Amino acid sequence: MSPEPPAENPFASPGAGQEAVLAEAVEGATWHEDRVTVEFTPDLDDYVVSELYRAVISARHARWNLVKVALLFALVPWMCVLFSANPARLIAEIWIWAILVPFILFLLAGPWRGKATILKAMLEPMVTADADEYLVASRVVFAPEGHTVVLPYGHRFRHWHAVEKVVSLPDHFLFVRGKVVALFLPKRAFAGPDEVERFATFVRQFAPVTTE
Secondary structure (H helix, E strand, C coil): CCCCCCCCCCCCCCCCCHHHHHCCCCCEEEECCCCEEEEECCCHHHHHHHHHHHHHHHHHHHHHHHHHHHHHHHHHHHHHHCCCCCHHHHHHHHHHHHHHHHHHHHHHCCCCCCCHHHHHHHHHHHHHHCHHHHCCCEEEEEECCEEEEEECCEEEEEEHHHCCEEEECCCEEEEEECCEEEEEEEHHHCCCHHHHHHHHHHHCCCCCEEEC
């Protein structure tokens, strides 16, 4: 009689079919009188969307800060005009400082969209190697006081005042504060477009929801 094979550990180092084992958790939303519980299992694409949007936010902040610095330097030639005997030359310098330099800085700090493939390649080794930390069933309870993320190894609570806005993307909700994506919620966890809109209406009571 051959010995019984060892039990398969779904959280072992990933191999063929590992992602399928980890993705078998139940997904869906449960509605209560004043709160809603959403259950889902994240995958690599969810992390890519979250990190890509964070990069977009960082690029926006960097681009705006660079433009402000460039405009500040653009004031220098204007001040020199008051003390110059050759205003025509200084007017040319003003055009260079005030138009060309901000435009170059704008291009250098251009948008991060289109980097999903590179970002996915960077995240995949981390996410799949630590699948028991990243690709685990998650439960998020949204209530009037805030939302609680429940994971197999612990939970964390965040007040609504710590959420600057909720961004509605085609396939995700992203809970954002500053340049940080505090929480991502895939819309596949909902039964359909009607429930997605119902959830957005619920969240609008506590934080602004923007569509991008």
